[in-house]
Amino acid sequence: MLLAASTGEDLLRAVLQGAPPGSVYALIALGFVLTYKTSGVFNLAFGAQAYVSAAMYFQARNEWEWQVVPALILAVFILAPLIGLVLERLIFRHLSNSSAVAKLVIAIGLTVALPSLFELVTGFSAVAGRTPTGIIPGGSSVFYDPFGIYPLSRDELAQMAVALFGMAALGALFRFSSLGLALRAVVESPRMTELSGINADRVSAFAWALSSLFAGMAGVLIAPRFNTLMAPDFFHLVIVAIAAAAIGRLASLPRALLGGLGLGIFIALFNTFLPRWTADHGWLRPFQENLTPSMPFVILFGVLVCWPAIRREHRVVDPLSGVDPPPPGLAALTRNRRLTLITRVFSVSLLCVIGVTVLLRADVRWLFLVTQAVILAIIYLSITVVTGFAGQISLCQGAFAAVGAFTVFQLADRYDLSVLAAALVGAALAAVVGAVLSLPVLRLGGVWLAIATLAFAFFFDAVMVKFSWIGGGGTSLFQGTRVPRPTIGPWDFADDRLFLVLAVVAFTVVSFLVIQLREGTTGRMLHALRGSEMAAESIGISPVRARVTAFAVSAAIAGFGGALLAIHQENVNYQNNFSPTAALFWLVLVVSLSARTIEGAAYSGAAFSLFDSLVLRGEVFRWIFRGWVPGILPISPKWRFVLFGLASIQFSRHPEGLVEYGKRRATRRFNERFDRRERDRASQETSP
Amino acid sequence: MNVLLDAVGITKSFSGIRALDDVTLRVVEGERVGLIGPNGAGKTTLFNCILGTLRPDSGSVILNGVDLGSLPVHRRARMGMGRTFQRIELFSDTSVAEHLLIAERVRQGNGALWKDLLGRGRPTSDEIRRCAEVLDLLGLTDLAEEPIETLSLGQGRLVEVGRALVTGPRLLLLDEPSSGLDRAETDALAATLAEIQREKGFAVLLVEHDVELVAAFTDRTYVLDFGRLIANGPTKEMMADADVRRAYLGDLEVGR
Numbered sequence: 001m002l003l004a005a006s007t008g009e010d011l012l013r014a015v016l017q018g019a020p021p022g023s024v025y026a027l028i029a030l031g032f033v034l035t036y037k038t039s040g041v042f043n044l045a046f047g048a049q050a051y052v053s054a055a056m057y058f059q060a061r062n063e064w065e066w067q068v069v070p071a072l073i074l075a076v077f078i079l080a081p082l083i084g085l086v087l088e089r090l091i092f093r094h095l096s097n098s099s100a101v102a103k104l105v106i107a108i109g110l111t112v113a114l115p116s117l118f119e120l121v122t123g124f125s126a127v128a129g130r131t132p133t134g135i136i137p138g139g140s141s142v143f144y145d146p147f148g149i150y151p152l153s154r155d156e157l158a159q160m161a162v163a164l165f166g167m168a169a170l171g172a173l174f175r176f177s178s179l180g181l182a183l184r185a186v187v188e189s190p191r192m193t194e195l196s197g198i199n200a201d202r203v204s205a206f207a208w209a210l211s212s213l214f215a216g217m218a219g220v221l222i223a224p225r226f227n228t229l230m231a232p233d234f235f236h237l238v239i240v241a242i243a244a245a246a247i248g249r250l251a252s253l254p255r256a257l258l259g260g261l262g263l264g265i266f267i268a269l270f271n272t273f274l275p276r277w278t279a280d281h282g283w284l285r286p287f288q289e290n291l292t293p294s295m296p297f298v299i300l301f302g303v304l305v306c307w308p309a310i311r312r313e314h315r316v317v318d319p320l321s322g323v324d325p326p327p328p329g330l331a332a333l334t335r336n337r338r339l340t341l342i343t344r345v346f347s348v349s350l351l352c353v354i355g356v357t358v359l360l361r362a363d364v365r366w367l368f369l370v371t372q373a374v375i376l377a378i379i380y381l382s383i384t385v386v387t388g389f390a391g392q393i394s395l396c397q398g399a400f401a402a403v404g405a406f407t408v409f410q411l412a413d414r415y416d417l418s419v420l421a422a423a424l425v426g427a428a429l430a431a432v433v434g435a436v437l438s439l440p441v442l443r444l445g446g447v448w449l450a451i452a453t454l455a456f457a458f459f460f461d462a463v464m465v466k467f468s469w470i471g472g473g474g475t476s477l478f479q480g481t482r483v484p485r486p487t488i489g490p491w492d493f494a495d496d497r498l499f500l501v502l503a504v505v506a507f508t509v510v511s512f513l514v515i516q517l518r519e520g521t522t523g524r525m526l527h528a529l530r531g532s533e534m535a536a537e538s539i540g541i542s543p544v545r546a547r548v549t550a551f552a553v554s555a556a557i558a559g560f561g562g563a564l565l566a567i568h569q570e571n572v573n574y575q576n577n578f579s580p581t582a583a584l585f586w587l588v589l590v591v592s593l594s595a596r597t598i599e600g601a602a603y604s605g606a607a608f609s610l611f612d613s614l615v616l617r618g619e620v621f622r623w624i625f626r627g628w629v630p631g632i633l634p635i636s637p638k639w640r641f642v643l644f645g646l647a648s649i650q651f652s653r654h655p656e657g658l659v660e661y662g663k664r665r666a667t668r669r670f671n672e673r674f675d676r677r678e679r680d681r682a683s684q685e686t687s688p
Numbered sequence: 689m690n691v692l693l694d695a696v697g698i699t700k701s702f703s704g705i706r707a708l709d710d711v712t713l714r715v716v717e718g719e720r721v722g723l724i725g726p727n728g729a730g731k732t733t734l735f736n737c738i739l740g741t742l743r744p745d746s747g748s749v750i751l752n753g754v755d756l757g758s759l760p761v762h763r764r765a766r767m768g769m770g771r772t773f774q775r776i777e778l779f780s781d782t783s784v785a786e787h788l789l790i791a792e793r794v795r796q797g798n799g800a801l802w803k804d805l806l807g808r809g810r811p812t813s814d815e816i817r818r819c820a821e822v823l824d825l826l827g828l829t830d831l832a833e834e835p836i837e838t839l840s841l842g843q844g845r846l847v848e849v850g851r852a853l854v855t856g857p858r859l860l861l862l863d864e865p866s867s868g869l870d871r872a873e874t875d876a877l878a879a880t881l882a883e884i885q886r887e888k889g890f891a892v893l894l895v896e897h898d899v900e901l902v903a904a905f906t907d908r909t910y911v912l913d914f915g916r917l918i919a920n921g922p923t924k925e926m927m928a929d930a931d932v933r934r935a936y937l938g939d940l941e942v943g944r
């Protein structure tokens with residue numbers, strides 16, 4: 001039985017191959033579940049934390065030429081828990097009463113901010129083309145082959161050993177120490193635990209330090225598997241960990257552990273036993289080639305969508321949480337009509353001045369940046385619809401935008417269709433994709449919906465883009481995904497100024513439609529659903545229908561914006577514009593500025609495109625002070641990620657965003673002063 | 689009289705515990721029916737089974753001759769079931785008037801997207817007038833522009849009632865409307881409810897703890913205990929019934 005023997009061998013080989021990464025996944029999954037259970041934070045930032053530790057270790061070993069042990073102590077046993085403690089102390093402790101979605105948004109903000117912050121502080125920059133070293137000398141070059149079928153490298157053995165040790169230590173801690181008992185209690189209900197005289201804050205700080213240590217350890221262990229050292233690689237890692245944690249339904253540590261290990265092995269098995277299609281099924285090749293790396297996303301998506309139990313999981317709340325008073329409502333301010341008029345006139349005239357100045361004076365670079373800002377603002381309106389109106393965090397807006405962009409590319413390239421018509425087709429296609437995706441995903445709601453859309457974004461990134469009928473295939477590698485500029489009658493939009501006008505017109509039209517949507521039936525229904533789903537259903541609103549509509553509209557807007565962006569850059573530039581991590585930053589930006597208003601989207605577009613040049617490079621000062629720029633400028637564009645990433649922290653307190661918050665506060669101040677003046681006048685009239 | 693709601697043989701278990709055991713409940717059109725029982729008797733479970741938030745293990749809910757089967761909550765709402773909530777559920781960040789406008793809009797249909805996009809989705813003067821009428825009926829006209837967050841609990845409950853009324857229900861299910869209110873507020877609520885009910889003529893199913901409210905408001909009462917219907921009849925008789933009193937007050941003889 002030669003066949004059986006070789007199958008058995010394959011099986012064993014796959015297990016041996018999958019166990020080392022599986023144990024690292026398990027390590028992160030453990031940390032993930034630990035923080036989730038103790039503080040309710042769905043910590044996507046673990047990926048960033050793992051990256052920071054891995055980078056610190058790399059820096060210490062390769063740049064400062066430290067020995068393994070001190071480097072390891074610095075990166076894993078000092079830096080990692082320290083970051084965890086700081087995050088817990090400064091941020092998440094104060095959020096214990098915030099919604100899970102607010103915490104998720106902040107974690108996404110940290111995912112964006114932490115790597116850049118670390119790189120700015122230490123002067124580290126992402127490394128490409130160099131394989132990070134492991135924790136064992138000769139880790140990647142010395143092999144052991146106990147069964148004669150798969151040689152395990154020293155690194156792999158170290159991964160398994162460290163992971164095993166970590167799990168055993170955690171198990172012992174839970175089982176035998178009083179701290180472990182307190183941890184288990186906090187996992188059940190932090191407030192109950194406090195009532196029995198245990199400082200739940202301290203326990204949760206400990207949990208954060210411990211789980212961050214796990215994340216850091218996992219980062220250092222897994223780094224040698226990549227031949228680069230960049231933050232996005234580690235973000236993948238946290239997705240895998242979430243998949244593992246989801247298999248364990250986020251509830252039990254042992255199951256998360258088995259989930260991680262099982263996932264590693266399953267991926268290896270899949271890789272081994274995936275049928276090799278032959279040439280007559282050439283169109284399946286991209287699937288075959290790319291399904292393996294995207295397996296975690298597929299599994300995560302599958303687990304979320306197909307496993308009803310997980311949906312119930314997010315409804316499990318602290319039994320004492322009902323004690324809290326509801327959050328204070330927004331002070332619904334009736335704005336003074338005269339004030340509204342003054343601000344409108346002022347802002348419209350300011351916009352006109354800016355517009356004219358840009359059209360007349362701007363050079364090629366500024367024209368490019370301003371046009372990009374306007375087009376991005378269109379894409380951000382899609383976030384306004386899905387997050388601001390429907391209250392759902394979607395992390396796949398980048399994929400929707402890419403659908404639009406690739407449609408334009410394909411239709412223009414193959415059928416020579418007018419790019420503007422193709423942009424509309426792209427919007428329609430994106431709407432279809434959005435609606436189809438939203439059907440299974442919407443039932444999840446809240447945090448799980450965000451994670452499922454993230455899984456979809458990564459799946460799109462890893463598999464769909466590789467198809468030649470989407471991403472252009474091999475030829476696009478050399479020629480790029482070229483998109484021409486349109487001409488309408490006498491106007492040739494190859495002219496950058498004219499194209500800017502087109503972009504502004506498009507933004508105005510889309511904004512108008514979005515406002516119509518908000519004021520219309522759909523907007524009202526979404527508003528009701530956001531306030532209380534139960535009550536909305538009780539008057540006959542179908543939550544699924546309203547939200548699918550919101551998703552489809554949002555995807556259409558994103559697709560249209562993405563198409564325009566491709567036309568503007570005359571290239572799709574998928575990696576730069578639409579990759580899942582780029583889209584994460586979009587969300588962070590819009591949510592921290594204002595996801596509820598058109599203005600918020602406009603400001604976000606400007607912030608993405610212009611903030612770097614205007615503020616960080618100090619151009620604003622140069623204009624105002626005639627060439628003088630403060631000495632500290634220009635500073636690194638990475639500050640953009642740090643500032644806006646950290647700005648998302650205020651989301652828990654002001655979910656309406658910074659712009660809206662500032663506006664409300666200014667209005668209130670004005671009203672108070674106005675009222676006082678009126679009162680004074682009234683009292684003067686009556687007193688004599 | 690036409691039977692409006694017919695819940696037949698409803699049985700529901702939660703992991704082996706029978707929350708409801710073959711309960712049958714009927715509401716005739718325009719009738720005011722109470723449903724009482726001690727804590728844990730299964731009132732809320734029955735309520736949820738009727739509304740569709742829970743699916744009974746067996747038995748069926750028939751509204752106006754149509755078996756509701758597994759219809760979702762919002763479809764039932766459209767067929768004429770309105771409700772209020774024990775823990776008040778309002779749409780945050782709206783004014784009282786806007787609140788009702790949402791309901792009014794839903795009553796008219798789902799609202800096609802293209803209508804919204806063409807600017808046909810804004811509230812018409814007809815809708816605003818209808819909502820103003822309901823506000824007037826509830827005595828909330830003065831509060832129409834107030835943000836929902838500034839209302840007292842009693843006013844909030846009235847807004848819930850108004851929101852249900854706007855959808856034009858044939859059956860209004862009230863889930864412990866007195867919870868959190870004091871005696872005076874409860875009486876005021878009961879008076880307003882009675883008045884509106886007389887005017888509009890819809891049927892009411894009132895789930896309540898407060899026996900006085902049930903006695904004052906309903907014509908007929910069902911009594912649940914441990915998931916079984918132990919009595920059902922005119923409210924006055926029920927209040928005097930020995931079994932009912934025992935279920936409520938234990939075996940203590942308390943003179944009232």
